[in-house]
Amino acid sequence: MDTALGSTRPRLRIGLIANRAHQDAPDSALVQLFQRAKKSIQALDIEWVVVGRTLDAIQTHGLTTLCQPHVRFPYGREGGLMKLVAHVVNSDPHNSIDAVIYLIDPVDHSSIFPEALALKRQCVIHRKPFLSTLAAACEWLELEALAQGDRDHVGDGVGLNLSQESIALIAHDALKQNMLQIAEKHFSLLDQFAHRYATGTTGSLLNQLAQKIKGEQAGRNWVKPFLSGPMGGDAQIAELVLDQQIRRILFLEDPHVARQHEADIQLLERAARTVTDFALVISDGEGSDRWLRLLNERLKLV
Structure with a gap:
């Protein structure tokens, strides 16, 4: 979202929707989003594209001033989420969506409607952030404000002491080389994490990379490999996420192939959404590269 001086590019457009359980209460994830990310939101030039009932909740909670300007889409039952998908794939910068914040309640049945699944898939295909947890949305907004040159918005630094943090690194077969490229480019940053976890082959490849960079002995166990995804590795990592031992998940998904273990992939995402104020998932290579850079x-401001 970097913008050059004098650019005529339209303002940042963010699609916003929250499941019912994440918008009604005074301490709901939607309310916390605007409270925690207030400085970041104020530092960014955002046009919000908000699906019906979510905008109703924003108005009820008195958060409208932080959601200006905005475009109202219809209620979900009237096609609001479908329209959001269409704007994700729109190539016109004045009508497209740059990122989607969809605060998903993992037990809300609407989160597995075709339009909800299509929204996530199209965001990955078109390389646009899909932020489905409170933690992901808050961190992304803070980092984007930082990219715009703002230094006065930074938060309290929760989760930034990497020596006490863990990260999961997962990639589908067609994207394992992408993962290796990202890991090599950002190796010094990833090396600061207390623990790195991966599934199956990805873990073995990352350990080979670490041995090349750090030496055979020092890099041998750089990543702790679990089972492959189809054999249950996603479930093993999901448990650590639920226990709040893994905060960040870098998951390079290939949206173009049918996956027999799709349920396991969804299990891992569901785990992150269960601890929405703690865990975050980044799902595409370009977004992952940008996220790690920012x-x-x-970290330099901590």
Whole structure:
């Protein structure tokens, strides 16, 4: 979202929707989003595209001033979420969506409607952030404000002491080389994490990379490999996420192939959404590269 001086590019457009359980209460995830990310939101030039009932909740909670300007889409039952998908794939910068914040309640049945699944898939295909947890949305907004040159918005630094943090690194077969490229480019940052976890082959490849960079002995166990995804590795990592031992998940998904273990992939995402104020998932290579670069910049301000 970097913008050059004098650019005529339209303002940042963010699609916003929250499941019912994440918008009604005074301490709901939607309310916390605007409270925690207030400075970041104010630092960014955002046009919000909000699906019906979510905008109703924003107005009820008195948060409208932080959601200006905005475009109202219809209620979900009237096609609001479908329209959001259409704007994700729109190539016109004045009508497209740059990122989607969809605060998903993992037990809300609407989160597995075709339009909800299509929204996530199209975001990955078109390389646009899909932020489905409170933690993901807050960190992304803070990092984007940092990318715009703002230094006065930074938060309290929760989760930034990487020596006490863990990260999961997962990639589908067609994207394992992408993962290796990202890991090599950001190796010094990833090396600061207390623990790195991966599934199956990805873990073995990352350990080979670490041995090349750090030496055979020092890099041998750089990543703790679990089972492959189809054999249950996603479930093993999901448990650590639920126990709040893994905060960040870098998951390079290939949206173009049918996956027999799709349920396991969804299990891992569901785990992150269960601890929505703790865990975050980044799902595409370009977004992962940008996120790690900006995270490294943010660490310099701690």
